[in-house]
Amino acid sequence: MEELYISILERIQNEMPEIAYIDEDYGQLEGMDSENDDFYPVTFPCVLIGNAEADWKDIGMGTQAGQIQLTVRLGIDCYHDTHIGSGTTDKIRERMELAGKLYRTLQGYRFSGFMDEMARIKSKDYTLPGNIKVYEIVFEFNFRDESALQDSLHHR
Template sequence: METLFNQIQQLVADKIEWLDRNVDEDYGQLDMLYRDDEDSDTYPLTFPLVLINIPDTSWTSMGGAFGKVQSGTVTVSVKLAMDCYDDTHFTSGTADKAQERADKVHELHSLLQGWMPMHSSSPLDRKTSRSQTMTRGIKVYELNYECRMIEDANQI
């Protein structure tokens, strides 16, 4: 289970060239962009970027000695953040920039949907998606997936 983040990070970094391997764990970097205090120290963000979080897993014991083998339904959140400095109103001449962003979201989703992680008993399956517009011209597309993982606490 602990390797799931690394597997997804490697997959996205290797397969989506325009990201320039800009894939990280989501630990609130986007929220820290808007704070100006001593607790918001983080390295500068480069866009586009993908942030991965595994916020929730529901576990069920499957058996084995002392219930050491478990099956978990894992929630995986993948955010694609892009800067949106292009004028996309209809007569701007650059209205296609909005479509380019939509195409990138679709490429990311196409890579993840149905992908089978190691130690899983089901592939990633998208459950929800949403977009959020942030100040400073940042748009965040969030894709939430589920899969089932099997973990044996006896194995390292």
């Protein structure tokens, strides 16, 4: 799975050079408002991937098939006043277009022969303290994990 994460991060980097920060999601956005100095600063726009959830089935010989759900979050700092009449409502369009580009970058993506194409199953947007807009997309795909295959061959 670690190679899958890295592959997705690299795909986003290659297809979306306008993204300033791309990483595994370990709560960076939620930690920004805390007084905890241990959080690494995030630059915007950022894309964070994580919160994977999997249902696994054993298919034998140390191999499992999983149906994976993976969350991808686009965070954008919103410092423009975008109310009607402000003259900057185009910033709303820019944010939504960036979220659409992220979706198109990953929709149908396939890392290897161990994986089916990624397909969006859910999306939402919300705000966080500090004028941060988050566009969240949940992708689903099937994945075959053979990492225990070697162990099962050695234990015979």
